[in-house]
Amino acid sequence: MFELDVRSRKPIYEQLVDKLKELIITEILKTDEQLPSVRSLAQELTINPNTIQKAYRELENQGYIYSIKGKGSFVSPATHQPNTEKIVKVKKELTKYLSEALFLGVSTAELIDLIKEIEANVGGGMLNDEDESSEKML
Amino acid sequence: MFELDVRSRKPIYEQLVDKLKELIITEILKTDEQLPSVRSLAQELTINPNTIQKAYRELENQGYIYSIKGKGSFVSPATHQPNTEKIVKVKKELTKYLSEALFLGVSTAELIDLIKEIEANVGGGMLNDEDESSEKML
DNA sequence: TGTAGTGTACTATGATACGTAATACAGTTA
DNA sequence: TAACTGTATTACGTATCATAGTACACTACA
Numbered sequence: 001m002f003e004l005d006v007r008s009r010k011p012i013y014e015q016l017v018d019k020l021k022e023l024i025i026t027e028i029l030k031t032d033e034q035l036p037s038v039r040s041l042a043q044e045l046t047i048n049p050n051t052i053q054k055a056y057r058e059l060e061n062q063g064y065i066y067s068i069k070g071k072g073s074f075v076s077p078a079t080h081q082p083n084t085e086k087i088v089k090v091k092k093e094l095t096k097y098l099s100e101a102l103f104l105g106v107s108t109a110e111l112i113d114l115i116k117e118i119e120a121n122v123g124g125g126m127l128n129d130e131d132e133s134s135e136k137m138l
Numbered sequence: 139m140f141e142l143d144v145r146s147r148k149p150i151y152e153q154l155v156d157k158l159k160e161l162i163i164t165e166i167l168k169t170d171e172q173l174p175s176v177r178s179l180a181q182e183l184t185i186n187p188n189t190i191q192k193a194y195r196e197l198e199n200q201g202y203i204y205s206i207k208g209k210g211s212f213v214s215p216a217t218h219q220p221n222t223e224k225i226v227k228v229k230k231e232l233t234k235y236l237s238e239a240l241f242l243g244v245s246t247a248e249l250i251d252l253i254k255e256i257e258a259n260v261g262g263g264m265l266n267d268e269d270e271s272s273e274k275m276l
Numbered sequence: 277t278g279t280a281g282t283g284t285a286c287t288a289t290g291a292t293a294c295g296t297a298a299t300a301c302a303g304t305t306a
Numbered sequence: 307t308a309a310c311t312g313t314a315t316t317a318c319g320t321a322t323c324a325t326a327g328t329a330c331a332c333t334a335c336a
Contacts, residue, residue, distance in 0.1 A: 011323060018234060025237050026237070037283080038282085039282085047324080067284090068283075069282070069284070070331075070334080071282060072333095073282090090242060090244075093235045094236065094239060098232065099164070100159070101229065101232060104221060104225050112250055114233070115246055118240060122241055149293080149295085150295075175310080176312070185295080187296095191312075207302060207303045207311070208304035208311050209303080210304095210311055278335100279334100281335100282334090284330080285329080286328085288325100288326085288327085290325085291323085291324085293320100293321085294319105296318085298315100304310080304311065305309085306307100
């Protein structure tokens with residue numbers, strides 16, 4: 001279900017946040033669906049429960065999930081209400097990577113195709129994860 | 139010339155890499171133009187020379203600049219030869235942020251506009267009279 | 277009621293990265 | 307020679323990450 005790279009410079013909990021966010025955005029994980037418990041996921045990924053909890057806390061802070069003591073953690077309903085601050089932040093990152101992509105020779109057309117491709121997956125359903133090199137497959 | 143956030147979670151040297159990369163990509167810094175020396179830039183930014191050097195080393199590793207002992211550091215000529223590995227990496231980041239942008243309600247049209255806007259500022263040459271729409275994205 | 281499963285909180289420890297500081301060396305330029 | 311470049315090394319303090327262990331509060335269920 002997850003591929004983690006424990007050797008990566010990017011913290012494990014942050015990798016988890018990214019992966020889960022992606023699963024939520026693409027609606028592979030649906031609204032109110034229950035996430036694995038911190039302990040079970042920790043055991044499955046052979047990492048520490050605290051690390052899972054940190055990722056869940058971050059996702060909760062960002063509004064992607066909600067947690068109920070004694071019950072579990074669940075996917076938040078997609079509000080789709082514009083969050084200006086977040087959008088500004090994301091656009092900034094986008095600008096950075098779009099610039100670099102163009103600089104590296106990626107064409108505008110290709111980028112637009114990428115957008116359309118992603119758009120088809122966001123809220124749509126199917127998506128497959130093509131991912132990096134190493135490690136830990138579960 | 140630079141604005142750094144020493145309190146940011148992002149390392150200073152990495153902020154420097156990003157800023158300089160952007161200046162190179164947008165050709166504000168032109169091929170073979172000399173960068174500030176590690177010591178002078180360190181003094182200007184009131185940070186440690188080692189931190190500058192780390193950023194320069196990273197930029198050199200990524201092919202954006204070259205350094206000559208005793209002379210200085212200079213902007214590499216833009217090769218524009220496709221670097222598959224880098225492109226894959228950038229596309230991956232792009233996918234992440236594009237997904238999130240779409241999820242947050244940014245429209246496809248808006249994203250395409252963003253691409254075109256950036257394209258006008260990258261590499262192509264004609265645009266160093268950046269008076270209007272460009273606005274020095276940072 | 278008891279028990280197992282949830283989330284949550286806290287302390288402690290080791291490893292690693294970041295940034296600074298000081299020093300040294302090598303090469304270029306005037 | 308003197309002053310400027312890049313580069314390398316060691317040491318130190320700090321912060322973050324991840325683990326480990328423990329504890330507590332709440333929920334569900336037999």
